[in-house]
Amino acid sequence: MVYSREDLIEAVSSQMPAKRWEHTKGVMETAVILANRFGADPQKADLAAILHDVAKYWPVEKLREVLEEQGESSELLQYDKQLWHAEVGAIVAERDYGVTDTEVLDAIRYHTSGRVGMSLLDKVVCLADYVEPGRDFPGVNNIRELANHSLEEALAAGFDSTIGHLLSRRQIIFPLTVLARNDLIKQLEANS
Numbered sequence: 001m002v003y004s005r006e007d008l009i010e011a012v013s014s015q016m017p018a019k020r021w022e023h024t025k026g027v028m029e030t031a032v033i034l035a036n037r038f039g040a041d042p043q044k045a046d047l048a049a050i051l052h053d054v055a056k057y058w059p060v061e062k063l064r065e066v067l068e069e070q071g072e073s074s075e076l077l078q079y080d081k082q083l084w085h086a087e088v089g090a091i092v093a094e095r096d097y098g099v100t101d102t103e104v105l106d107a108i109r110y111h112t113s114g115r116v117g118m119s120l121l122d123k124v125v126c127l128a129d130y131v132e133p134g135r136d137f138p139g140v141n142n143i144r145e146l147a148n149h150s151l152e153e154a155l156a157a158g159f160d161s162t163i164g165h166l167l168s169r170r171q172i173i174f175p176l177t178v179l180a181r182n183d184l185i186k187q188l189e190a191n192s
């Protein structure tokens with residue numbers, strides 16, 4: 001079955017509580033604004049945003065099953081379960097909803113952790129997840145401010161905030177986020 005945008009919205013929203021769907025709508029709206037601002041494809045940003053949290057409320061065992069079905073066992077399984085929905089979201093977007101665009105699938109896959117060499121679309125979706133209007137965490141307004149002029153400055157500040165939060169709670173950090181953050185800083189230094 002080929003899903004229209006409306007069908008997709010129906011299928012995704014029915015898998016999460018109303019509050020999380022409100023968050024997703026905020027990410028959709030913000031991702032399109034950021035895509036237009038920074039030169040990414042707004043249709044791809046919209047599609048990735050619709051699907052980014054599709055697996056967020058799946059039972060942990062179902063998430064584990066999907067990750068274990070992957071050829072080599074996913075490194076993610078050794079890290080916090082909160083991270084699993086992003087990778088599973090990309091797998092499900094392709095498998096169940098027929099998304100074939102690897103740029104869109106990667107933007108879903110890396111929307112929580114980031115990665116080294118983030119594409120423009122990865123950055124837009126990840127930043128939209130940080131700053132959509134429903135988000136309220138210490139420092140979010142500073143990130144919104146930075147997002148007015150620099151995608152990389154804003155996203156680096158977003159990752160700093162996540163890493164700082166995890167450090168303050170003595171939680172284990174999935175290292176890809178640290179590498180993603182360092183990579184953004186390098187990009188900023190190279191362009192300064």
Ligand SMILES: Nc1ncnc2c1ncn2[C@@H]1O[C@H](COP(=O)(O)OP(=O)(O)O)[C@@H](O)[C@H]1O
Nearest residue numbers: 056080082083112113129162172173174175177
């Ligand atoms: N590198 C990381 N290591 C460990 N936990 C992380 C990492 N990055 C994000 N998280 C945690 O994952 C959770 C989900 O992140 P968030 O971006 O809010 O997800 P969502 O995709 O649902 O919007 C948060 O509790 C965050 O602290």
